[in-house]
Amino acid sequence: MISPKLVAKIESEEPTLRLAVLIDADNAPAAVIEGLLAEIARFGEATVKRIYGDFTSPTSSQWKKVLNKHAIKPVQQFAYTTGKNATDSTLIIDAMDLLYTKRFDGFRLVSS
Numbered sequence: 001m002i003s004p005k006l007v008a009k010i011e012s013e014e015p016t017l018r019l020a021v022l023i024d025a026d027n028a029p030a031a032v033i034e035g036l037l038a039e040i041a042r043f044g045e046a047t048v049k050r051i052y053g054d055f056t057s058p059t060s061s062q063w064k065k066v067l068n069k070h071a072i073k074p075v076q077q078f079a080y081t082t083g084k085n086a087t088d089s090t091l092i093i094d095a096m097d098l099l100y101t102k103r104f105d106g107f108r109l110v111s112s
Helices: 004-011 030-041 085-101
Strands: 018-024 045-053 073-076 106-110
Touching (some): 018 030, 018 085, 030 045
Parallel strands (some): 018 106, 045 073
């Protein structure tokens, strides 16, 4: 859900919104990246683009091909245990760190 403040800023003549885009590579397919970034661009500029996952695993390795093209910073999270919580936790901690910088007007979290 988009906040009323965000909608007002989108509809006004104000400068472009600064957005942080955080992608869960364990759950989001690389095939959606073009459409995803185009949709995000409708709302503002993705000033930070990060992707989280274990890029040594077959499920996340598909992302390697598109990272440089779209200037997405990979954050390696090895799967030391079973389950997917390590990547999720890393993404959440980074989101909170970015939130407290107060440099962003909004966040886009990408998962399945």
